[in-house]
Amino acid sequence: MDFSSKLLENAVNEMSQLPGIGKRTALRLVLHLLKQPAQQTENLATAIQQMRELVNFCSNCHNISDTALCEICASQNRNAKIVCVVEDIRDVMAIEATSQYRGHYHVLGGKISPMDGIGPHDLTINSLIQKIEEGKIEELIFALSSTMEGDTTNFYIFKQIEGFNIITTTIARGISVGDELEYADEVTLGRSIVNRIPFENSLKNS
């Protein structure tokens, strides 16, 4: 693409660094900003800058939080002995929206994916193992998406905690294999967490 303006070209190049945004889409977005009041661009720029600079993660569950301990971990009404293992904040939001779950979460921050160079130490697995070693957890619910990476991650954690006396379960799949949690409807997802099954049982099926 041959731009007539370095300023425009630079904005398009940076915008097209985002996943799923090609050069043409980036140009369309940037031209849209040019037609809107300058304040909109200013608001967008400030919002992403502040988020990136000031974002905080809960010291207990590693979810994104504006406070040191997130609302869920700080609540007296939640059962800290039951911990649901998820990939990121989108899964927490999806399960919370069902109002069916009263335990805690543990946000891994991703899935093990050798293809993308993501190993166990890039995730918050050590912190999870530590909570288990300290006897803080009675039940661990695996709620990663049932993709190859999700299964690998579940299995890696499962192996690490084999010696401990805790119940491991996985959410019941009313939703089809391979589907992302965040796209499931609330009723199905709510039911699948209520009807969770022992993790060993899920291995037999695959």
Add this chain to the structure above:
Amino acid sequence: MDFSSKLLENAVNEMSQLPGIGKRTALRLVLHLLKQPAQQTENLATAIQQMRELVNFCSNCHNISDTALCEICASQNRNAKIVCVVEDIRDVMAIEATSQYRGHYHVLGGKISPMDGIGPHDLTINSLIQKIEEGKIEELIFALSSTMEGDTTNFYIFKQIEGFNIITTTIARGISVGDELEYADEVTLGRSIVNRIPFENSLKNS
């Protein structure tokens, strides 16, 4: 969506102001930025801010340009008597990529669209008429997309300049009706501008 962080929510809300970006996509983009080095977010924010604040438009053709007169208008090798009327910089880029056109452009900045509240005075039509009144133009090539808004805009300009002794043409449509110029392949688009036809002829077909 119930976010656990105001900073995150704010970033998602601003991102989802962009056309075609829903809340879920915005969340995905923002979480991606969180996983990348902070410098990437800083670069994106700075690039769009600088573009929005410092962007300049060519005083002759109204295309985006970092200089008072764009490269095309400033060139000695282009024929200023032939002017191609386009919607925005994407069309200029598309036609320039064919290397088939040696005239000038006139960038309208949009199309007449009563539905979106865009009238003739929101575009650079007056500046085009003025150039015609000053006798600077011999041929006007209409190259707006052949949508209802494009046809309306072409026809509005055509009526405004009826009294003047200039040739009006429209690019030959090798590409299907309704297609956007920017998505046409270079060969087809190049041919369509070489084989342009009198504007009156295009009216007979519709």
